[in-house]
Amino acid sequence: MTDTSVEQQLNQSQQRLQAVNLGIGQAIDWVDNMRHAHPRLDIEADQLNIALRRGRSHAQHLARSLANANTLAFYGLSQQGKAGLINAMIADASGRLETLLAGKKFDYFTHINPGNRDCGFAIRFTHQAGAADSRWPVELRLLSEADITVMITMLWLQTASSFPDEQHIRAQLQILMRHRQLEPVAGLTRDETIELWDYLQRHDRDRQKALRHSFWPTVIKLAPMLTIDDRARLFSLLWQENVELTALWRQLVHRRHSLGACRVLAPLTLLVGDTWLPADTLLTPAAAAGLNTEYDVQVQVCPRYPDGIANPLSMSLAELALLTAELTLPLCSTPQVPLFEQTDVLDIPGVGEPIDNAVEQVQMHSLGSQLLRVKRAYLLEWYAVRQQIERLLVCCAAVQRAEVKSVSQRLDFWQKKTRGAASPEKRQSPALLWVITSGDRRHSRQKNGDHAVQRQVGGPGETWGTLLAHDTGSLQRMVDWLATEMQHENKLQRIDEQLKELQRNLVDNLLACWRSDRAIDHRHTRQHIADTVIKALQSRTGLHGELLERLQPSREVLRELYSSPPLPLDPLPLSGIESDRFREVITPPLSEARVHSSLNHERQFAERVEHYWINYLRALPEQDALLALLGINKITLEHLVNELICAFYRLNIDTLLRSKVMQNPTSHGHPNAPRDRQVARAIAVLGDFVSWLGFLQMDEAQRPDSRINHGKKIFTQSSGAAREGEVFQQLTRLPAATVSGNVYYIYDWLTGLYNLIIQNEGHTPALTFDEVTHQQLAKIVKQMTF
DSSP states (O other): OOHHHHHHHHHHHHHHHHHHHHHHHHHHHHHHHHGGGOHHHHHHHHHHHHHHHHHHHHHHHHHHHHHSOEEEEEEESOHHHHHHHHHHHHOOTTSOOEEEETTEEEEIIIIIOTTOOOOSSEEEEESSOOOSOTTSOEEEEEOOHHHHHHHHHHHHHTTOOSOOOHHHHHHHHHHHGGGOOSSOOTTOOHHHHHHHHHHHHHHOHHHHHTTTTTTHHHHHHHGGGSOHHHHHHHHGGGGTTOHHHHHHHHHHHHHHHHHOSSEEEEOGGGTBOTTSSBOSSTTSGGGGGGTTSTTOOEEEEEEEETTEEOOOEEEEHHHHHHHEEEEEEEBOSOOSSGGGGSEEEEEEEOSSOOTTOOOOOTTTTSHHHHHHHHHHHHHHHHHHHTTOOSEEEEEOOOSSHHHHHHHHHHHHHHHHHHHTTSOGGGOOSOSEEEEEETTOTTTTTOOOOHHHHHHHHOOBTTTEEEEEESSHHHHHHHHHHHHHHTOHHHHHHHHHHHHHHHHHHIIIIITGGGOSSSGGGSHHHHHHHHHHHHHHHHTTGGGHHHHHHHTSOOHHHHHHHHHSOOOOOOOOOTTSOOOOTTSOOOOOOHHHHHHHHHHHHHHHHHHHHHHHHHHHHHHGGGOHHHHHHHTOOHHHHHHHHHHHHHHHHHTTHHHHHHHHHTSSOOOOSSTTHHHHHHHHHHHHHHHHHHHHTTOTTSOGGGSOBOSSSTTSBTTSOOTTSOOTTOHHHHHHSOOSSOOOHHHHHHHHHHHHHHHHHHHTTTOOGGGGSOHHHHHHHHHHHHHHTO
């Protein structure tokens, strides 16, 4: 591909990403404006907006990645191994890695960081021009408020043993809702709050299950509207209001807000002393250990904005070490491989303590040091979400057995986030690579966890690979191979594939059932969907039970919905208090009030069950573990979910659910009896629908013909079963072929599903919208598919 064609493709991708970003914003506004007039849309509006915001964050990260240089990253605990490889990639012919700071040349491994110490943040080596101001030549990239919240929560989880108190959380949320500001407060957006939630769901799944209904739906809307101190109270609920951690969160976030910009410039003295010896300040693990102690020192930094730099601000060195995600070093040396003049190289710390780093033991158990270790583990996923890395080279992923699971999860997430959208035939080579150097611990039979990490990541040769760099010849072959793989057109192809998948998910999944311009109700289109779904499921009949189980809500969740309804987040008066002392109060008779209250509660419970189950189904295609278990692709499960939801309303199962739940609302006996009875009724209605697809409520003559039980309708008694008057004959004369009731049921279910999809024609919720609404959404979809 020529330079001109690469530039054209780059411009096209940037325009498409900009259009998608704009279109998603319009779609969010459209949902918010339309939801109150359309009950079906209102049921899915909150989760639809969350999914749209996830898509917008992804599009923004892709756009920023597209604008930056290609990046080759080194990750792991072997600082010596990473140093040798970095030197081989980008050092000049004399083996020097020179950087230009404040008009002076420094060799990185001599003047700045001898031994390549792990300092707790990433270091980016780039040939792009650095800061022009010689007084502030050191550029640092900072973490955000959401990142700080993640790290402090993960620090708490290292020792946490109890689960959150949901009743206390609800009480605190009700108090904080009265503290909402009229306008969003800078520092945290809804999109960032969703990314925070996603991270905690990956690493704290059990505890987050307890917060999925009582906490996060409210927090996503509430957090951006609170002041910093009120946010401290809000997020302290994640670490059970630990006073020390809350004070640390407040300190770091206040400091982050005072800086404002996401990048700061610092003086050269943070890296190099007056005698050209390494400065014992920022590039030392002990920098964070001195937080709030007499060992801490004050440094000055200048916030850097796109239009210039602000006035210097004074801050703690420990705070700066904890807030720094990346140090950028502009190189002036010419690499031996020309391609690496346009390629950035990134050194990312691994999980755990470096194996060959002389770590100072000063206060290593202080709160600052503990948070620094959490940050080191967090950075790889931080880069993965931001799509910043093209190839990841691993040098000793883990040493301790306890680190294996954590490291493998992070590497697997990076691989899926970076390469997940690519089809198998387009994955020419793995992006995750282990590099075996001459100093590799496996050569000396030292303690090493790489093999265990590789087994957990899985997919050798496809997901991850191995490169040899144990001598000059193998090192040169590795460099030559990487020079080919790191071509810019490969990055453009990867981002283009992710962009296409993002557009497909937006247009053909999230907004599909709300579009009138989509040919979903054409008979041949429905035929194609039915054929696709049935073909995929009939080859996985051995897992049919697992599929049906996953399509139904759990009893525990419905109990939670009955006992703890979600908090409303309605606008409050400016005073935060609503009172009408002169309003006439009419009190109904006690028995009438009780019945009315009970009926109202049961009606609300039925609505909450409907709301939860619909959104639960919508989220199933996003579960990679479920797709792997069932052996089907994401699009197939999206079709299945969409058709079940359509049939749920077409067959009036929602009405049936409400009528069943509202029968005989009063109850006596055990206090939990009403809850258990109503939960059982709700599960029975939804379970029957999933298991029989609504055909049991249909006359047998009107059901489709069974394709396995010939001559009969689906879900009727099989021909091989004993019939009245034939019991003794069955005991003496068995059928020629073995009869399995499960086989009849599964294939009847597939036949029923096929007909259900065909019968859904003309029942999409988009038909309830007026022409103006249709045109608005069609314009948004056109914007997204630019």
